[in-house]
Amino acid sequence: MAICVPARNEAAMLPGLLAAIAQLSGDLGALDVCIHLDDCRDGSAALLDQLAPTLPFRLTVAQGGRDGPPNAGAARRAAVAMGLALLVDGEGLVFTTDADSQPRRDWIMAGRKALIEAEVAAGRIVRTHGGNDPQASRIEHYYDRLHRYRRSIDPVAWEARDTHHFSGGANIAIRASAYRMMGGFLPLPSGEDARLLDDAARAGLRVRRDGAMVVETSSRREGRIAGGLAGLLLALDRGEPPRMADPRAAAWQWRAQAEARRGFAMIDRVDVRLTLGERLGLTADHILGVARDCPNDEAFAMRVVPASPDHKAMISLCEAEDILTGLETEWREMAA
Template identity: 35%
Template sequence: MGSDATEQQRIAVCVPVRDESAHLTQLLDAFACQTAAPERFVLCLLFDGCNDDGEARVAARRPSLAFEVIVHRIERAPQANAGRARRAAMALGLSALAGAPDRDDSPGLLLSTDADSVPAPDWVEASAHALASVDVVAGYIERPDAPPQDVHRRVERYWERLRCLQRTVDPLEHDPAPSHPSQGGASLGFRAEVYQALGGFEALASHEDVGLVTAARRAGYRVRHDRTVRVATSSRIDGRASRGLAYTLRQRQTCPTPPAVQDPEAALHRYRVCAEARAAFARLDDDAVAQALATTSRVSMTRLRHLAAESGNAEAFTMYLLPEPEDTEEIALEQAEQRVALLESTYGCPCP
């Protein structure tokens, strides 16, 4: 699909809401300030059995908004389930796209954010621009209210630097360096047909977002981690997901000592092997190429060729061949920061 066609598609912004009335005014303000034309997108608010005045607050504001707002409510589950609510919000978005009066043959674009998040003024436009050339876009999530000595922000920054190193050593055309590691539901975008093909978010208590993005990469879809698609989210520690960001921030506060993190030199070795596998993907019919990768990866040539035949692209092949290790070599954060700084200098990493 050409970029011009994609950038004119109808967009549904899907937001699950659970007792977050206090955040809805700033959310609506953020969409009232979007650079995208108001007729271009529809805001779909899925109220997850809320017990506050959020729905009334939206209803009061609705007549003054230039963009369309669709509201739906589902029965409150005993325990908050981020995946269930996000899946319902996306279903509401799909319904809105299907019912658009000016709908063409394309099903449109689906964007996901959270009620406690504030998308940048160009978030809708930047997401659509990214989706003109990829299938899924994961935006950059900031926490402007993080305290100056926030341990978790330091850890986040380290992982950003490591991702930049990865994409510098093992480049992806559709996900260029500096990239970033976030795959949070506070800023995700999908071509609607891709979201449907993936089966949507699973009804998981947490990490439904990471699971779906990982599934997209394994299925051979192009996923871009785009730093120009930006959302600010809160550093609250009383979040709705049982083990989401709020849970992690709460754990960091009770244990302020920085955690151990993956050794960047060990990570670098894996990135190099991944780069070799990616380069070999389209050339495995060459016995010399296949034998070299078989030696490096310790996987037989027959198995390598079988995996390549089943993979949609080099990224999917690399993920199946070299899955993320469950146990990694870890060192103190300060030591890791020093080591990654040396590697950045060596490889010329463009991480901001």
């Protein structure tokens, strides 16, 4: 088992991360912690050399450097490659987190349990001193509600009862075989974590968002990449009103995915293809062509359903919350 961490000038945060990993509970077996130093110039390498002999696990450190701006995806991909190389026979579990984060004591145990049900598990991310950022907490609560609504209209057997919306690389666990099969983290400047989860679902892998897997991360405003949490917090500090995608667009897509999931087992029937094609604005032949390339109903649902043709405008958080409340009420009345 390997814990893989990209780091860029994180000498101040790395001791806290390593201390938290040292306190992880359960039988961890042969645990490797792999840290990829991404063009670090703050003494991180020397610090890790000093700490390594004091740690109850094997620490492997590699240094990378490049010209140009930081690339979160490339750094995380390099960190995971280090971990994969150390797994016995290349098999096992890979966990990834961030250098400014600290997993809770039962993180590995919760991740192992989650990966019994799925190939990929995304855990909950809790901001340190999050109470100081009520607007950010409100946004997170909204997205949690939105994801729970998704699973109410498109339930899957592998989802956690305590589910959430988070898809951050600070808290992901994955089977090594699944990671290799799908090609791993892409070298994107940002968003590589959400892309991995999306690619996994499109490949037909089970992605579980499990609230029992918890990592605490910093609420700092000095981020290492553009478009990250620090940038959001800074924007909120400046009083910039958050703009959200209209939840009706997501609701349309998720209802269609539920219909596609149900129809996959009967996709050889012309009437099923015609009905689904009419719903999605696609021909029956197109529906069949996509289905033939899909290993299961998850891959089919994720691949065949396009984005909603309506509700493309961005709206305020208040508007999004009100619309979601209406969608939730409508669903409860239909399910009653």
